[in-house]
Amino acid sequence: MSNEPAMEKGRVAVMDEPEKLSYREYDLPKPGPGAVLLKVLRSNICGSELHIWRGQHPTKKKGVLGHEMIGEVHSLGEGVDTDFAGEPIKKGDRIVSAYYITCRKCAACREGHFHLCEHAYDFWNQAPEESPHFHGTFASHYYIHPDQYFYKVPDNVSEASAASANCALSQVYFGLDKSGVTYGQTIVIQGAGGLGLNAIAVAKEKGATVIAIDGVEGRLKQAEQFGADHVLNMNDYGSTAERAQAVLDLTGGIGADMAMEVTGVPAAFAEGIHLIRPGGKYVTIGNITPGKMVEFDPGLLTRKSIQIIPVVRYNPWYLYKALKFLSDTQGKYPFDDMMDAEFSIDEIKLALDKSAAREVTRASIVMERP
Structure with missing residues (x-):
């Protein structure tokens, strides 16, 4: 033996x-x-x-x-x-x-x-x-x-x-840096799941005003805990036009400077350009499944000159930035409760x-x- x-x-x-x-x-x-x-x-x-x-x-x-x-x-x-x-x-x-x-x-x-x-x-x-x-x-x-x-x-x-650092937090951090969002700007976060909540916290630390949109009330409550300035339950609005008007009302009739899609729902991507001001930027992260189609208004995109920024994964050093973010903001956001x-x-x-x-x-x- x-x-x-x-x-x-x-x-x-x-x-x-x-x-x-x-x-x-x-x-x-x-x-x-x-x-x-x-x-x-x-x-x-x-x-x-x-x-x-x-x-x-x-x-x-x-x-x-x-x-x-x-x-x-x-x-x-x-x-x-x-x-x-x-x-x-x-x-x-x-x-x-x-x-x-x-x-x-x-x-x-x-x-x-x-x-x-x-x-x-x-x-x-x-x-x-x-x-x-x-x-x-x-x-x-x-x-x-x-x-x-x-x-x-x-x-x-x-x-x-x-x-959560090696995916959700690092990815939205990377996307927000690509958008260039900065102090005094307004960003709409479409989706208040894991990606959305992390994005809200990072956007707040960058000095942005955050509008979170979701259809689940519990997620919207969490969005507020992570610093969202305004939350919109999409079920309270019957159409894209009504949700776009709600964003206009919150931004002095201008529209958001930026938006980030983290829902994985193609219809949300199509809606995003309606929420953004002319010359704004749109980061899309959630829709990762090819072949899922949606009607889209390319003329509106062109007229508003919105820049679309698709993001998959992240440059790997963003994981280090994410860990530092968590360390520096301990106790400020309820990451443990996510x-x-x-x-x-x-x-x-x-x-x-x-x-x-x-x-x-x-x-x-x-x-x-x-």
């Missing part, structure tokens, strides 16, 4: 097909040079997961899920002694990572568009059977590859707050189903502790 110790194992949740989930068990891999193996502490359900879960993603119809997370260092590969900000790291430190690869060599990366890296999902798209197995964060462990940016979580930032439901690793399907049905705003999967 061998005297070698048994290999430590971990679990991975696998979507076998849309809305069907199973679990696999694998030996924990030893991280290679430049890599890190994390023990997942918490992983949130993001809108992207819901698109995949409902079969709406153009290519991903099965495999691992999960990307918005916080973990702690289980083991470090050769040569890894700091994070991507030069902060020393060791086993047990809390870490968040960008959920995609930044190769720095492809055509997009060579132009500085790291968020558009052609190899972004090389590993996330791999089947769990392929080593190192732990490609997604709906799992007990997660493998960070050498080309993934990762950062140590500041001590004063809670696990619950940090878990997650309104927690589930165990065995309840991932339930969490996905309840999120898809909008029974919860933001669900978090809290992994088992040893």
Whole structure:
């Protein structure tokens, strides 16, 4: 008999097909040079997961899920002694990572568009059977590859707050910076889910006046807690024209300087240009499923000379900016309360189903502790 110790194992949740989930068990891999193996502490359900879960993603119809997370260092590969900000790291430190690869060599990366890296999902798209197995964060462990940016979580930032940093907060921060929104301007945030609430907080810190639009009263109450100056329940207005008039009334008849769409609803995108003043800007983040069509008024867009700024992912250093934002604004915004439901690793399907049905705003999967 061998005297070698048994290999430590971990679990991975696998979507076998849309809305069907199973679990696999694998030996924990030893991280290679430049890599890190994390023990997942918490992983949130993001809108992207819901698109995949409902079969709406153009290519991903099965495999691992999960990307918005916080973990702690289980083991470090050769040569890894700091994070991507030069902060020393060791086993047990809390870490968040960008959920995609930044190769720095492809055509997009060579132009500085790291968020558009052609190899972004090389590993996330791999089947769990392929080593190192732990490609997604709906799992007990997660493998960070050498080309993934990762950062140590500041001590004063809670696990619950940090878990949203590597997707929701970083992405809207990136989008708002692209919009150039600044002090004294007004921005409409279409959607008060996870992305919307994070966007409200960042926009407020930039000195903007925020108008939040949603159709769920509970979300609008949360929007107010995150600093929204005005909230509009879209159910109180019967048409785009009525909602546009409500925004005009709140902006002295001018319209918002900017708007951000984080709903994932094509009709919201079509409506957005009606809410913005001539010469304004429109950031769209939520609509990520190709092939979902909507009627659109290109003549109005041209007449108003509105600049549309589509945003997918974020440049990876925005994750560091997001962590600093959370650290610097601790206690000012209720980030810890954003997650309104927690589930165990065995309840991932339930969490996905309840999120898809909008029974919860933001669900978090809290992994088992040893």
